[in-house]
Amino acid sequence: MKIGELAKRTEVPTRMLRYYEEQGLITPRRQQNGYREYDEYLVDRVKKIRGLLDSGIPTRIIGDMLPCLNQPQEIVVADPDPELREMLVRERDRMTERIALLEHHCHALTKYIAAMDRSLAATTEIRLPQ
DNA sequence: CTTCTCACA
DNA sequence: TGTGAGTA
The missing domain is CATH 1.10.1660.10 (Multidrug-efflux Transporter Regulator; Chain: A; Domain 2)
Known part of the structure:
Protein backbone atom coordinates (compact mmCIF):
# COMPACT_ATOMS: atom_id res chain seq x y z
CA MET A 1 0.00 0.00 0.00
CA VAL A 77 16.67 -13.13 23.64
CA ALA A 78 19.40 -14.93 21.79
CA ASP A 79 22.15 -12.48 22.57
CA PRO A 80 21.47 -10.54 25.78
CA ASP A 81 23.37 -7.33 25.16
CA PRO A 82 24.26 -5.86 28.60
CA GLU A 83 24.29 -2.33 27.22
CA LEU A 84 20.81 -2.68 25.78
CA ARG A 85 19.61 -4.11 29.06
CA GLU A 86 21.00 -1.15 30.95
CA MET A 87 19.35 1.26 28.55
CA LEU A 88 16.00 -0.47 28.96
CA VAL A 89 16.32 -0.33 32.75
CA ARG A 90 17.00 3.41 32.57
CA GLU A 91 14.02 3.83 30.27
CA ARG A 92 11.75 1.89 32.60
CA ASP A 93 12.83 4.02 35.55
CA ARG A 94 12.17 7.18 33.57
CA MET A 95 8.74 5.83 32.81
CA THR A 96 8.06 5.10 36.47
CA GLU A 97 8.91 8.70 37.28
CA ARG A 98 6.57 9.99 34.62
CA ILE A 99 3.78 7.82 35.95
CA ALA A 100 4.27 9.32 39.41
CA LEU A 101 4.25 12.80 37.94
CA LEU A 102 1.10 12.10 35.94
CA GLU A 103 -0.65 10.79 39.03
CA HIS A 104 0.32 13.90 40.93
CA HIS A 105 -1.11 16.19 38.28
CA CYS A 106 -4.14 13.97 37.86
CA HIS A 107 -4.95 14.46 41.54
CA ALA A 108 -4.36 18.17 41.20
CA LEU A 109 -6.86 18.33 38.34
CA THR A 110 -9.39 16.33 40.32
CA LYS A 111 -9.17 18.83 43.17
CA TYR A 112 -9.50 21.77 40.81
CA ILE A 113 -12.51 20.22 39.10
CA ALA A 114 -14.12 19.64 42.48
CA ALA A 115 -13.50 23.30 43.36
CA MET A 116 -15.18 24.37 40.12
CA ASP A 117 -18.15 22.14 40.88
CA ARG A 118 -18.50 23.65 44.35
CA SER A 119 -18.39 27.09 42.81
CA LEU A 120 -21.11 26.13 40.36
CA ALA A 121 -23.24 24.67 43.12
CA ALA A 122 -22.86 27.89 45.13
CA THR A 123 -23.97 30.15 42.29
CA THR A 124 -26.88 27.82 41.64
CA GLU A 125 -27.97 28.17 45.25
CA ILE A 126 -27.90 31.94 44.96
CA ARG A 127 -30.02 31.84 41.83
CA LEU A 128 -32.60 29.44 43.21
CA PRO A 129 -34.17 31.83 45.76
CA GLN A 130 -34.57 34.51 43.12
C1' DC B 1 -1.61 12.59 -5.47
C1' DT B 2 3.58 11.57 -4.46
C1' DT B 3 8.64 12.96 -3.63
C1' DC B 4 12.43 15.77 -1.30
C1' DT B 5 14.93 19.22 1.93
C1' DC B 6 15.52 23.11 5.20
C1' DA B 7 14.22 25.72 8.97
C1' DC B 8 12.13 26.01 13.41
C1' DA B 9 9.35 25.41 18.00
C1' DT C 1 9.49 15.13 18.74
C1' DG C 2 7.42 16.87 15.49
C1' DT C 3 5.58 20.78 11.85
C1' DG C 4 5.32 24.10 7.76
C1' DA C 5 6.76 25.69 3.49
C1' DG C 6 8.50 25.39 -0.86
C1' DT C 7 9.93 22.26 -4.76
C1' DA C 8 9.47 18.99 -8.55
Missing part, protein backbone atom coordinates in the same frame (compact mmCIF):
# COMPACT_ATOMS: atom_id res chain seq x y z
CA LYS A 2 1.04 3.61 -0.47
CA ILE A 3 1.70 6.09 2.29
CA GLY A 4 -1.74 7.64 2.19
CA GLU A 5 -3.51 4.37 2.88
CA LEU A 6 -1.14 3.44 5.69
CA ALA A 7 -1.70 6.88 7.20
CA LYS A 8 -5.44 6.36 7.11
CA ARG A 9 -5.31 2.87 8.61
CA THR A 10 -2.87 3.76 11.39
CA GLU A 11 -4.19 7.25 12.14
CA VAL A 12 -0.61 8.41 11.73
CA PRO A 13 -0.15 11.35 9.34
CA THR A 14 1.98 10.78 6.24
CA ARG A 15 4.34 13.39 7.55
CA MET A 16 5.02 11.25 10.61
CA LEU A 17 5.40 8.06 8.62
CA ARG A 18 8.24 9.67 6.68
CA TYR A 19 9.64 10.93 9.94
CA TYR A 20 9.66 7.42 11.45
CA GLU A 21 11.44 6.22 8.36
CA GLU A 22 14.02 8.96 8.77
CA GLN A 23 14.53 7.75 12.33
CA GLY A 24 15.10 4.23 11.07
CA LEU A 25 11.94 2.78 12.57
CA ILE A 26 10.45 1.52 9.30
CA THR A 27 11.94 0.91 5.86
CA PRO A 28 9.31 0.64 3.12
CA ARG A 29 10.24 -0.59 -0.34
CA ARG A 30 10.09 1.82 -3.23
CA GLN A 31 7.95 1.57 -6.33
CA GLN A 32 9.45 2.33 -9.71
CA ASN A 33 8.13 5.87 -9.53
CA GLY A 34 9.93 6.37 -6.22
CA TYR A 35 6.78 6.15 -4.12
CA ARG A 36 7.00 4.26 -0.84
CA GLU A 37 5.42 0.80 -0.82
CA TYR A 38 4.35 -0.50 2.58
CA ASP A 39 3.78 -4.16 3.45
CA GLU A 40 0.73 -5.24 5.40
CA TYR A 41 2.64 -6.08 8.59
CA LEU A 42 3.77 -2.46 8.85
CA VAL A 43 0.25 -1.42 9.83
CA ASP A 44 0.65 -3.22 13.12
CA ARG A 45 4.21 -2.07 13.49
CA VAL A 46 3.34 1.59 13.06
CA LYS A 47 0.58 1.29 15.65
CA LYS A 48 3.07 -0.19 18.10
CA ILE A 49 5.54 2.59 17.37
CA ARG A 50 2.83 5.18 18.02
CA GLY A 51 1.97 3.54 21.30
CA LEU A 52 5.57 3.57 22.46
CA LEU A 53 6.04 7.16 21.34
CA ASP A 54 2.87 8.16 23.17
CA SER A 55 4.34 6.47 26.24
CA GLY A 56 7.25 8.86 25.98
CA ILE A 57 9.85 6.43 24.70
CA PRO A 58 12.39 8.15 22.44
CA THR A 59 12.71 6.92 18.86
CA ARG A 60 16.24 5.67 19.30
CA ILE A 61 15.17 3.38 22.12
CA ILE A 62 12.20 2.21 20.08
CA GLY A 63 14.61 1.36 17.30
CA ASP A 64 16.53 -0.91 19.66
CA MET A 65 13.28 -2.47 20.86
CA LEU A 66 11.75 -3.24 17.48
CA PRO A 67 13.37 -6.68 17.05
CA CYS A 68 11.77 -7.70 20.37
CA LEU A 69 8.37 -6.33 19.34
CA ASN A 70 8.14 -8.47 16.23
CA GLN A 71 8.53 -11.77 18.02
CA PRO A 72 5.22 -12.67 19.65
CA GLN A 73 4.70 -13.36 23.33
CA GLU A 74 7.41 -15.23 25.23
CA ILE A 75 10.40 -13.16 24.31
CA VAL A 76 13.52 -15.16 23.69
